[in-house]
Amino acid sequence: MITPKELEKLYAQGQNISALLRKELNVDHNTPEIIEISYDMQTGSYTEAMKSEAMAKHKAEYSAEIANVILSLCDPKSILEAGVGEATTLSGVIKSLNKPIKSYGFDLSWSRVAYAKEWLLSQGVTNTTLCTGDLFNMPFIDNAIDIVYTSHSIEPNGGNEEAILKELYRVTNKYLILLEPGYELSNEEIRQRMDSHGYCKNLPTIAKSLGYDVIKHQLFSSSANPLNPTALTIISKQSNTELPDNVFACPKFKTPITQINNAFFSQEALVAYPIIGDIPCLRIENGIFASKFPETVKD
Template sequence: MDKKQDFSLRSDTAELRNLILGMRAAYARGENAMEFARQTAGAGGNSLVSTLLAYDLQAGSYISEARANPEANALWCAQLAGILDPFITDQSSMLEVGCGEATTLTGVLRHLRTIPQHALGFDISWSRCAEGLGWLLEKEVNARLFVADLFEIPLEDGSVDVIYTSHSLEPNGGREEEAIRELMRVARRAVVLIEPIYELANMAAQSRMRHHGYVQSLKETAERLGANVTDYRLLDHINNPLNPSGLVLIEKSEIIKAVGGAPAWRCPLTHIPMSDLGDVFVGEQSGLAYPVLREIPLLRMEHGVIASKIHGSTKKK
């Protein structure tokens, strides 16, 4: 690496350091952390790092909302549970994509007629998952939370019976096909999309959704990918008329004889099977290890550690 390249790398590192420290200081002062990022020279404005940091700093806000509006939260979760009920048995596995602080996952599990054997949820933010673990414990509900990326889910093909979203695809306008393809890959029986439905919204809502870059054409995209869409409609209970929640229900068309069993993990980078060793997830042939931070597995590809001798190491007691 020549000196010019090295200077550029160090400059990028300095900008990232200043962005992180500056956003945290702005948030501590009660200011808008994202506004700080947008106004900071070289910070990249609405970059992935700044967006993730702002989202992470606000961890706890979903639980605060659920506490402030328990009836609305219960109504929302009961509505989702009613949609999921036909696909859930006591041998099933279920996954919420983009679970935030598990306020929806917890409520859904409490309203389902039958509790699945395996309940999972993931989010891109560790702090959101950490808040979610506390909420699950408070409500005496069991579920496994982990950090992951919607577009590289660390689970094997067809390893989860039912996957659902609750407005987690919403901000990914332009990436609808990538998202639905990945959900269909992991799901064994059904994918339940609870998302704003642009095509069924009024003109005011459509204008707002375009402004925010929300998803569109979910049904059409799913069908283009060969999905069997068996239900498509707006929900009866919608929290915000300008962001109308709807259902796109995808049932896997192939006959699935084996239902149930624990979900199987795979490395998000190499797609090689992974084993859960308790304090670490290990790619059996990749030599990559993914740590577990305070009971929450870190399973984004960026979290991978090159650790070829991980199988020969011993866990300290």
């Protein structure tokens, strides 16, 4: 088995970590572990890329267009980027919305969330709450956020589209906006490339099969890579549930959790989720079974 340190060296040499791990594990799809390792090793590359004038310009246009889509749908009180990465998109969306709003983001990788916190601060964005989490077990209660959106975060999870859509839809209060590979809107060459990378596909078809109201599916006006064109898919939910003050939930039971000192505690799971570097670690794997935590640890 290739060790993490060996993978780190291979990544520095330009090797495709996801492909290496798929071969090593003898699987034909990206597992959550593969995605976590490969993206964590990329940490820093996204904020570094923003030093390029061309990339910064593209990201500003991309984020502004996302904000325009959001405002064309409603006047949201809260937004969530699921799979926030280093927050280079979220920061631009918040700025472009140009209004007071509660904003949230989570990512599988702790390292990327740490870089996201630094990036947001460098951009003067201070009203965002970040945590670790995964798309299959999102650490938010039902109908918690007005607008939930993704930006190529479902992308590497080909084969798991239905499970992820169900979680995104569960947390959404008004609209779910997907900015993901436009597989159905691309030619055969591009589709073959997406298939080789294990990218997601058929999101609108799967959403409709789940009974969701897909109100738009088309190529997005802003896309960085012509070999990976971005499609815009909008799903309307309109639950109109009153938004909660505390949105975090136990990722396993989807019930509210309470912060006690340097952790969040789930009364149902009897699990403490630690806060490391001011980042709540809210993946199921992060939990520590600690039934007596509330009795022994005080605020």
